[in-house]
Amino acid sequence: MTVFAVVGHRARTDASWTLNDMPGGAGRMDVLCRAVNAAFFLSHDLRRDVACYLVLRGEPGPGKTLRFTGDRLRYLNPDERSTGSLIKKALALPCGPEFRESTPGVSVREGGLARLLAEHEFALLDENGADVRGAGQLPCAFLVSDHLNLDDDERVLTADLPCISVGPRSLHADHAITVLLNELDRRQQ
């Protein structure tokens, strides 16, 4: 099982936004939709051995965590809009501290990064990290930020994580996930 987690710093935590304005009113929800696409899609197939968490930190709060699990996932299509629709359904579901499923393979709970970090041994995808191609055994869980850098509180929480870079250029979160999965695909050949 390979795990990704993406921090959405401004991503809305309720469902009061429209699929027509995911970059604006939804708090860059488009970034998170693309990350989910990158984490799961193969040509005419899904990566069933992947889980992808979205850590939503925007208004109105409190923070929520969405979980997409490949082995149960249904109704996921590659376009941003349909992924946004699954996210919106999850955010419309009342939830507490334990995951509650909104559609097959998509669940939501209250809480954020601190709890998630206690549940998986993450590495941080960061352009200043060690090159993934030269890295020895890779961890199974990877944390990546959205279009914004990790804030001070997140930096404290992640200070001890190993850092891995996917290449010499600074990439969007979804592109970093794609490159990392390509490296994992090659190692699993």
Added chain:
Amino acid sequence: MTVFAVVGHRARTDASWTLNDMPGGAGRMDVLCRAVNAAFFLSHDLRRDVACYLVLRGEPGPGKTLRFTGDRLRYLNPDERSTGSLIKKALALPCGPEFRESTPGVSVREGGLARLLAEHEFALLDENGADVRGAGQLPCAFLVSDHLNLDDDERVLTADLPCISVGPRSLHADHAITVLLNELDRRQQ
């Protein structure tokens, strides 16, 4: 200059479709939007040394070719919907056999793959090709298909092109572009 071309087998050649249904009524225009995103976006930057052609082969015809050129490109945002909006504007512009600019860095002409193949020395991105990591000097132009395989006519046109694979799994067009650019980034370091 790195060049990508993506064949959109069912992508509409007029502007009579809605941004709310790019996978359906627009003929999988969402696939082409994601390919443009992958070709150009860096974190907080654009790849100015890239051009990306979209070869649209859907209804109502005749075929059209769109060209995105990084050094002139404006108004491109990473979300699918805004890229779709630029494509729609280009398709609404009457055009003939020569490129005509619809918005800065986006142009459109009539014609399709045969002419484009005569203008650039393409390699075909294909899962059965030679592994990009082990390849010697790479070409500057890469052709990739959308969610459908090349058809018989296209196979004849491309029969003599070198084939390059980006890894052991069969990937979506945009993911293949992302992995290929990562290899180029590393070689240009």
